[in-house]
Amino acid sequence: MISYLRRVFVESWLGRVTAIVVFVAFVGWGVGDVIGYMSDETDTVARVGQHRIASGELASALRAEMPGIVKQMGVADPSQLSPIMRRQVALQILHRLTGQSELLEAAHAMNVMVPDDAVRNEIFTLPYFKGANGQFDRALFNQRLREQGLTEQRVIQIVRDDLTSRALLQPLALSGSMSSTMLQRLVAYGARTHAIDFVRIPFAAQPTPDAPDDAVLRRYYANHPWLFRSPELRHARIVVLSPTTVADTITLDDQRLKRVYDEQNARYNVPETRDIQLITFPDQAQAQTVSASWQHDGNWQAAQAAAKGAAAVDMPGTRPSTIPSDALRTAVFQAPTDQVSAPLKTEAGWAVFRVTKVTPARVTPFSDARKDILEEYRKAVAPSVVTERQRPLQDAIAAKGLNAIPDTLGAVAAAGTLDAHGMTATGEAAPLPAAGPLRDAVIKQIFAQKQGANPTLIEGPDNGWFAVDVDSITPSRPIAFEQARASVLAAWQAENRRRVANQRATGLYVTTKAGGSLNATALPEAQVTHDATFSLAVPNKGIPAELMAFLPRMKAGQAVMAEDDTGFLVAVVTRVFTPDPPAPPQVMQKLRQDLAQADSEDIVASYLQALSTRVPPHVNEAGLSAALSAAGFGETTP
Numbered sequence: 001m002i003s004y005l006r007r008v009f010v011e012s013w014l015g016r017v018t019a020i021v022v023f024v025a026f027v028g029w030g031v032g033d034v035i036g037y038m039s040d041e042t043d044t045v046a047r048v049g050q051h052r053i054a055s056g057e058l059a060s061a062l063r064a065e066m067p068g069i070v071k072q073m074g075v076a077d078p079s080q081l082s083p084i085m086r087r088q089v090a091l092q093i094l095h096r097l098t099g100q101s102e103l104l105e106a107a108h109a110m111n112v113m114v115p116d117d118a119v120r121n122e123i124f125t126l127p128y129f130k131g132a133n134g135q136f137d138r139a140l141f142n143q144r145l146r147e148q149g150l151t152e153q154r155v156i157q158i159v160r161d162d163l164t165s166r167a168l169l170q171p172l173a174l175s176g177s178m179s180s181t182m183l184q185r186l187v188a189y190g191a192r193t194h195a196i197d198f199v200r201i202p203f204a205a206q207p208t209p210d211a212p213d214d215a216v217l218r219r220y221y222a223n224h225p226w227l228f229r230s231p232e233l234r235h236a237r238i239v240v241l242s243p244t245t246v247a248d249t250i251t252l253d254d255q256r257l258k259r260v261y262d263e264q265n266a267r268y269n270v271p272e273t274r275d276i277q278l279i280t281f282p283d284q285a286q287a288q289t290v291s292a293s294w295q296h297d298g299n300w301q302a303a304q305a306a307a308k309g310a311a312a313v314d315m316p317g318t319r320p321s322t323i324p325s326d327a328l329r330t331a332v333f334q335a336p337t338d339q340v341s342a343p344l345k346t347e348a349g350w351a352v353f354r355v356t357k358v359t360p361a362r363v364t365p366f367s368d369a370r371k372d373i374l375e376e377y378r379k380a381v382a383p384s385v386v387t388e389r390q391r392p393l394q395d396a397i398a399a400k401g402l403n404a405i406p407d408t409l410g411a412v413a414a415a416g417t418l419d420a421h422g423m424t425a426t427g428e429a430a431p432l433p434a435a436g437p438l439r440d441a442v443i444k445q446i447f448a449q450k451q452g453a454n455p456t457l458i459e460g461p462d463n464g465w466f467a468v469d470v471d472s473i474t475p476s477r478p479i480a481f482e483q484a485r486a487s488v489l490a491a492w493q494a495e496n497r498r499r500v501a502n503q504r505a506t507g508l509y510v511t512t513k514a515g516g517s518l519n520a521t522a523l524p525e526a527q528v529t530h531d532a533t534f535s536l537a538v539p540n541k542g543i544p545a546e547l548m549a550f551l552p553r554m555k556a557g558q559a560v561m562a563e564d565d566t567g568f569l570v571a572v573v574t575r576v577f578t579p580d581p582p583a584p585p586q587v588m589q590k591l592r593q594d595l596a597q598a599d600s601e602d603i604v605a606s607y608l609q610a611l612s613t614r615v616p617p618h619v620n621e622a623g624l625s626a627a628l629s630a631a632g633f634g635e636t637t638p
Helices: 002-008 016-027 055-072 083-109 116-124 138-148 152-173 180-191 214-223 243-249 254-263 284-297 300-306 326-332 366-400 436-446 481-515 585-614 621-631
Strands: 035-037 044-048 051-054 193-202 233-241 273-281 311-318 344-346 349-359 412-418 465-474 527-534 559-563 567-577 618-620
Touching (some): 044 055, 044 621, 051 055, 083 621, 116 152, 138 152, 152 585, 180 585, 233 243, 233 436, 273 284, 326 344, 326 349, 481 559, 481 567, 618 621
Parallel strands (some): 035 618
Antiparallel strands (some): 044 618, 193 527, 233 465, 273 311, 344 349
16 A cells, blocks of 8 residues: 555655565565455455455556566566466565555554544645645645546545554664664674785696606506596487577567557667766856856866855766756757856756767667567566466376477477586587576486486476486496596696695695795795785685685684695785774764664564464455456466
8 A cells, every 4th residue: 555655646755764664574474474265255355354455456556566566577568477477466465455454453453543634734745736836736636636546535544544554663663773882893893804815826837747657657547447437428308498499489460569669669769868967056156157167177077076065967868858947958959069058047047068978869660679679578478488388398298208299389309418517429518408507407307317217397497397308328437548548647647736736835834834924935836915805894705715714713823725626725814903993984874774774674574574473364366366357467368
């Protein structure tokens, strides 16, 4: 109800803290907190104690909020959501409405009443109902209500209910606090800083030893048999259903594509835009002074500094429609570039500006935009299409395995031989109809599934589905020394380079540990970093993770040695300190406010959760379906 009113009227009239807290708390409850009941009535969608939520109320909220919610989900239009997803969105909106009713139940139990004067004053202060003189306008009020399909009694009740809810929540929302002692301890803990020196000794920088005789290589070959084996190969048939595979099967007729093109006219028909530097002044004298100095030196920063008490702003990509002043709009779009204007009288005062760039108008004809619109539509709709086609594909696999996959589903089949890394026997990437995490999941299943096992449809990442049928398995087997000799030599040399790097790093670690400081001048190949700092508040991504596993717990003078994929690491903590002050005053104040706000939100969320337990909502499925239909979201997705 609060969110609905904010959309119908204005943002400013509702306390921002309360609105945010209420919205987050209500949405966070989840579907599992709703207790349903069966009823044939369709005019009621839910009951909370003595309060009834009408299907029409939910339908209005759905019409107002559904488009914005689906855009946040990456979908262009609610009709592109599957019926299941639309129902889930409707339930989330309904949770907010039932939460309001739970608050009203609590207020009724505590005899909290809002006087008529408070309701009237609240309505009279809404800018949405004020006329040109800044006062409440009865004619405008009636007009606004007709536009929104509301009655006066309904608006009065909405405002009364909202004031009642705010009377309960605002004291809780303002009750959070953060003591100075706790704040200082938290800040000191987060700002505690380690300064370190560290060095990397790369394997590759060590000298490559000469090739030994075959006896040494054969001994290395015998001692490392797992390194010199052919990989296990599996021949498998797969079928993949994903947003990528179904995209080409999704069509949209030119009439609908043209409608999207027309609706997004501002995107494809961009008028001339201008980059503007603008300063507005309350009086002509100051505007004249700043204009003269700006014209003389052309320095934008100096002009901003000279315009004390005035509003200075950069406006890149400005369209004519974004400039509210007729006089300023005309002057800006007639002015030459890189020329400071004389003071200009506008409806709101005086203005001085400079046009720094002009971008000509750009028109993209429908024939050029058609492909992009279709691709965007396919990208938005593909997840829902996959959801709808998953069941027919599952039925087809259950009936005939992978032998008769309907070509109307957009599923792609492939067959071939590959190893556990997804490579073919010739060392190339296997051409699977999947990429990224979905490809990895397919390969993992191929090497986990038994040969001859019946294929089943498996849900993978990225909204993908796949099935695997393993035909044959070629076991891993040793590679003869003669065939593997080059690989044996390379492995032996790499092992020796690693051993030398280990010896050098160990020697450096021993001396560093004893002396408490790092001196790597004797190691010309070492990559040294001095005075790298980190804290909980300001981490340092330049410090290797292998060192960060130890450094936060170490004291000044302590050393550590670690290893990563490319070399050995040696580090020493040179000092541990807390900056004084640990943070600037404005940061401290901001942190105090944020922590107090978090405390308030926890208090309010706990209260709302307790209300939902004491007065649980009862949802009527028939009323929910009726609300979806009334809002225009009840039909089946094509």
